[in-house]
Amino acid sequence: MIDLNGIRVKNRFFIGSGPAKYGNGYNIYENPLNCILFKTHLIKPELFGGVITKTITIDPRKGNYRWYKPWKVLRKIQDGYINRFGWNNCGIKEFIDKFYPAIKLNNLIPSIGALKSPREFLIMIAMLNKINVLAVELNISCPHVKIIFRNDLKKLSQFFTQAVKLSNHSLIVKLGAMDSNLARKAKIAEDCGINAISAINTIPVNINGFGICGKSGRGIKEFALAAVSEIADSVDIPIIGGGGIDTESDCYDFFNSGAQAVFFSSMFLAKPLAPQKIVQNFIKK
Ligand SMILES: Cc1cc2nc3c(=O)[nH]c(=O)nc-3n(C[C@H](O)[C@H](O)[C@H](O)COP(=O)(O)O)c2cc1C
Structure with missing residues (x-):
């Protein structure tokens, strides 16, 4: 077992927030192939050090996703993907009551996000205290959440302190490459007792005809590596690095830039x- 500042994992490879949905893969409409591979257990989430869920909010959200127009929320572009799912999710209550008992993973990390106030985060943290998960990821790097903190570092620090005090679980804070005060936010998280940082989220872009959305995949790797190096220079807590990982050697680029673990998403x-082939090869070595 590896100890990432209190988060005990079997290896350093994580499933990043998004593709595993609640640990069980996308539903059949969102991504049929992904759904089939998870449901038939060809993708084995239990092999990974951690499985981070899609971001869950206090109330259920439809987001921008409609099953009859999937191309409106996810598109392949030359060097990766753009998406604007808009946080479609079942809400924290349904996650805890319905999905969590069915999933039976001991490496599950719910990702949570708030839309109106930090209080929503705190309510969800208290609800998650009642279940047994590896850690909880606080997604503060989505445009919606940025509005809550409005770059108010004092407010952010107060929130982290309250979150750490309240949570029974280890906490991970997810940051983005374009976040203002990136290194300072990471340092504040560390000073408040947050266990680890994950970086990076999708990069906000405005692509003609698609509007503001998040870019992911190969084309963002350099931005992700730069962000991870910048964070690593300012904190000692572990960094779960990712963004554009497409090969095993990409993982080593992240380890060499200061990440203690990596996540795969696009x-x-x-x-x-x-x-999972990368994980299996690594286990064999
Ligand atoms: C389809 C899709 C859905 C995503 N959903 C979330 C999400 O709900 N919460 C979150 O924090 N990040 C989400 N992400 C961002 C990823 O977790 C990751 O931070 C980002 O895509 C960069 O990694 P990648 O280039 O390996 O995809 C999503 C990414 C994709 C492609």
Whole structure:
């Protein structure tokens, strides 16, 4: 077992927030291949050090996703993907009551996000205290959440302190490459007792005809590596690094830039069975 500042994992390879949905893969409409591979257990989430869920909010959200118009929320572009799912999710209550008992993973990390106030985060943290998960990821790097903190670092620090005090679980804070005060936010998280940082989220872009959305995949790797190095220079807590990982050697680029673990996200869309091959090869070595 590896100890990432209190988060005990069997290896350093994580499934990043998104492709595993609640640990069980996308539903059949969102991504049929991904769904089939998870349901038939060809993708084995239990092999990974951690499985981070899609971001869950206090209330259920439809987001922008409609099953009859999937191309409106996810598109393949030359060097990766753009998406604007808009946080479609079942809400924290249904996650805890319905999905969590069915999933039976001991490496599950719910990702949570708030839309109106930090209080929503705190309510969800208290609800998650009642279940047994590996850690909880606080997604503060989505445009919606940025509005809550409005770059108010004092408010952020107060929130982290309250979250750490309240949570029975280890906490991970997810940051983005374009976040203002990136290194300072990471340092504040560390000073408040947050256990680890994950970076990076999708990069906000505005692509003609698609509007503001998040870019992921190969084309963002350099931005992700730069962000991880910047964070690593300012904190000692572990960094779970990712963004554009497409091969095993990409993982080593992240380790060499200061990450103690890595996550795969868009790689599950491009070549869904490849991430676990990397984990299996690593275990054999
Ligand atoms: C389809 C899709 C859905 C995503 N959903 C979430 C999400 O709900 N919460 C979150 O924090 N990040 C989400 N992400 C961002 C990824 O977790 C990751 O941070 C980002 O895509 C960069 O990694 P990648 O280039 O390996 O995909 C999503 C990414 C994709 C492609």
